[in-house]
Structures are given as structure tokens and as C-alpha cells.
Amino acid sequence: MSATVTTGTGNEATGEGGKQPPRVLRGMAWLVWRQHRVAFLACLLLTAAGVANMLWERAATRDFLKNPRPGALAVDVAGLFANSSYDSAYQDGAWLVTCLPLAVGVFLGAPLIAGDLERGTLKLVTTQSMTRRHWLTVKVAAAALVTLVCSVALSAVYTWWWRPAHDLVNTGRWTDGVVFDTTGPMPVAMALLNLAVGIAAGVLVRRVLPAMALTFAFGFFVLGWLWDGVRLLPFTPRVITNPVEQGQPPVPEGGARFDNWTVDAHGGLHGFGTCFNEHTPADCRTNQGIVAERLDYFGFDQMNTMQWVDAGILLAVTVLIAGLTLGWVRKRSL
């Protein structure tokens, strides 16, 4: 009899008082949010904290960059910068932007579907009135949206902070991962790729923890190490050649050194250390016929294009992995 009397007391919520939030999300979106809200919120809050921190640091750095020392030479500014706390602030910022793709893959991607496979709740959700395709779409879209928001925000703020100091941070070598992969479109592409890899690992091993480990290993070794050797491969560096008497050509303003060579009269390339340790370098060079020194470098104006091309490559891989994974999930037997 009590059952009939208590109709409409849905908000008797015994545990936490007064929890009847307005019904903002509906349908599958509500379920996905409810199921993954801890991970989503954690990502968004950490991003917000990171953004706030970077904005604060940027304000501090700007004063330094505007007025390092009246009348100081560029070399001195670099020295001042390297010894200041600003340098380590940039390193921390870059570290944060580097961590984001890893975190997205491990904490958002890997459990996204593996959790449902492991607990069997995929059977529960896909036997309600909505199709598996719909469930998959909403779920992946939500995770991708959170990833996009976080990575775009962090990358935009870090890039904005880094740009005025681009010739100082990492001593101006922007072709290193610590600069190249943390600015512009690169963090977004990396985060999306890690997300796709996390989801794929989860679908493959069907268990959350092993999937997380696999995703971390991928992010760490493939995107951390292997990518280091791939990043600059699609691009042609610019070349400056000097007569040998003038020594090595200096790297132009804002450029990043790629390689140094010594050149003989026939245009043959030799290692830049050729004759370097000889007692009589000049004689040695004459013997080898070396007449010039050559510098391969990337100009700062190339950076934007290079980043977009690399981001495009990563995104193509992302789409491939995601397409295969989602196609398989749609068809597989549960």
C-alpha cells in the first residue's frame, strides 16, 4: 500500500540531500555524461588549472621580455633567460601540454568502451531502444569533444605564451618535440590520436587496466620516441653554404639548426667534424679537398606549415584507427 501513496516522491534522495539537478542532458547524452563524468570533469578542471597557471606565467614573462635589461645584447638576454625561473616555467608548461595527450588516451580513451565490455554493461545499453551505432556515436563524440576543448585551450594558451619568447625557449630550437609538439595544432592532433588508440586498445583487450597500460606504452614510446625520428622527415631544410675560411654559417634569426656539413670542391658532403680534431686542420682540409661549410636549417616561417602537415599526418592515422575500431565494434558479437 505504501507504494501507491509514495508516488511522486522521486526526490526523496536519502544519501545526498537536495540532488535533483535540472534535466539538461537527455537520452544517450545523459547516460554518457553520467557514466564518464568523473573523467570528463577531471580533464576539464585540470585544463582550466593549467590554462590559469599559464596565463599567470605569461603576464610575468611579458614584463621580462619587454624589458630584460636596458641595452643588453641578445646573447645576454638568452643567458639571463636560461638562468631565470621563466625558463623552468616554460618547461613546466610544455610538460603539461605533453602530458595532456597521454592523459586523454589513458583516462578517457582506454576505459571508454573497455569499461562497458568488462562489466557487460554494453549488453545492457545496446539492448535498450537505441541502436549500437547511436550509442557509439554519442560516446565517441563526447570523448572527442572533451579532448578537443582541453587540447585546443591548452595549446592555444601555451602557444600564445611561447610565441614572444620563441627564440629563447629551449634555446630557440623549435624543431625539438618540446616546442614543436606542444604548440599550434600538434597537441590537438596528438590528443585525438591518443584518444583513438586508447579506444582501440580498450576494444582489443576488453579490460580497462591492460588497455590503459597499452595506451600509455603507445603514447610514451611511439609518440615519445619513434615520432622524434619521423617529425622532420617530410620536410626539406634550407641550405646556407660558406667558404671554409668563414667558418660555420650562423643560424638565421628564429631558425632551427638541422645539420652541418663540410663540402669538397665536387660538391661531395662530409661530416661537419671532418678535420676538426687534427693538429693542422687547414692541411687536413686541403688534403680532403674541403672548400666550404654548409648549414641545413629550418626557418621560423616554415614552422607553421610543418606543424599543420605533421598534424594532418597524425589525424589521418587517427581517422584510420578510429574508423577500423568503430566499424568493428558496430559489427562484433557481444
Next chain:
Amino acid sequence: MGGTAPPGGGDRWAMEARGLGKRYGRKWALRDCSFRLPAGAICGLVGSNGAGKSTLLSLAARLTRPTTGGLSLFGTAVTEDEVLARCAYLAQDKPLFPRFTVEETLRMGAELNPRWDRAVAERIVRSGPVPMGDRVGTLSGGQRSRLALALAFGKRPELLLLDEPMAELDPLSQHEIAGLLMAEAAEQGTTVLMSSHQLADVATMCDHLLAVADGRVRLAGAIDELLDAHRLVTGAYLVDGVPPEIARHTVVESRTTGRQFTALIRRQGPVEGDWRATEPSLEEVLLGYLRSPGTPPLLTADAQVTDEHEGEVAA
């Protein structure tokens, strides 16, 4: 016969399989299955482990796609998205989100099902009683089953697919959940297909039976009819082998103990001669068919798939 089935159209058959087969790798879990289940039936799905019970339920619940043949629910092919709303499925381990509260679990039902009946779901949960604010992870097995059933019935399904609903429950909860299931199914007029290892449950709860072995249908139809088609005959063992009066019928299984001959037969006309013929129990028939793979399967007229069009069947 078939008095429970509403007349007319594709809705007469809750489930119809034609040449249905499912292969996992090289192994056929289900092979060349053709049968019908009339709407309104409470059907027990029985068979040994690995016989294909779960596969059949998975196919009907769209968790798996058939390798061959087709399956339709209420006249609609199971590949159509619309059948999702018409049937509910309860997996054996009754998966639920452990960190959701009971209330949130019911909200999920409301969010994902356009025909959601909140009153039905809440009534089932409250008569438990299952506290609305509790986390699902803290519920007992019986409470979890109750919540899972509330989710299933709240969907207002026309067909309810249950994979071992009573397994892993203590006897008290089994009794309670069985009562709940029967009451709600009767009230909503739901067709139920439930797999079970408990023949006693099947005998008390179900009016139809679908027995599978080795991925093939062995018995299908109304239990009354299935039992009536068989006789357990006992008599003196006088000649070697099966006595001629008995051999006229289809012998499912026979044995001799001392001077007594006992056989389970499928009747072809009356049993003649000096034999004591009794109607066998459900268990005897079922075990007989599961133990004798050589016996041809028996599908009652209602359960057979005919090639005629629906209109002719209804007439």
C-alpha cells in the same frame, strides 16, 4: 491450441526463425534452426551448456548477427532497428552500472526508451523493497535482479528475453523473482523466452518449450502438446530388441532392466498390445531427446515454420 495467441498478421508470432545459423570461427553455435514462438507464450529454452541457448537469445537481442538465415520478431526482421524497442533482454550476469544509484538506473531506462513506463518500473523496485538512493554496487543479488527486471518491464516490451534469470540467486530470491516475473508478464501480456537449467522452473512457469542440443532444435511447441505426443510404455521383455508393437512408433529411448522393457515413444496412433502406457513428465521427455541425438526433432504444428503466407495461417 494456440488460444493465447492474438489473431492476425505478423504479430501472431513473437519469434520466427528460418534456417537460422550462427558460426563462431569454425564452430557452429546454432545451425539451421527453424521454429516459431506464438505471441503470449511463456517459453522455456532448455539444453545443455554450449547447446546454443545464449546464442539464440543474443541473436534475438541484436547482440550478435546471424551467419545464415533470418530471425524476425513480431513479423519484423531482427536486423531492423525498430525491433529494439519491442523486446527487452536480460543477460545472465544482469549487468548494471555499479556506481549508479537505483534512481539513476531507472532514469537511464527513461532516457533510452521512448515507451518507458515509469510507474511500472518504480512499482517493481519499491515492492522489493530496493531503496532508491542506494548505489547498485551495494545491492544484494535479489535486489539487483529486481532492478534489472524493473528496467526490462519499464521498457514495456512485447517480448522479454531472459538468459538464466534465476541462476546465482538464493532460493528465496528465486521464488520472489519468479513470482514477479510471472505476475508482470501476465499483466502486460508479455511474451517471454527464458533459458534455464532448472527443469522444475520451466515446468511450473512455462507453457511452451524450446529445447536445443548441439545448435539444433530438438523440441518446440506447447508443453501440453509435446507431452501428449509421447508415451512412456512399460512391459515384459520377451523378444530381443525393440518389440514390434513398440517399433511402430518413434522410439526416442528404450532400456531393459531384467525382464522389464521401458521406452519413451512418440505415438503414431494408439499403443497396442500388453503395455502400460503413461504420459511422461516434462523431464523424461526432455532428457530422452537430449540423450538421443538420433531421434528426429519434434515441432508441434504451432511451432513449425510453414511457407504459406500469414493470411492463410491465420485463417
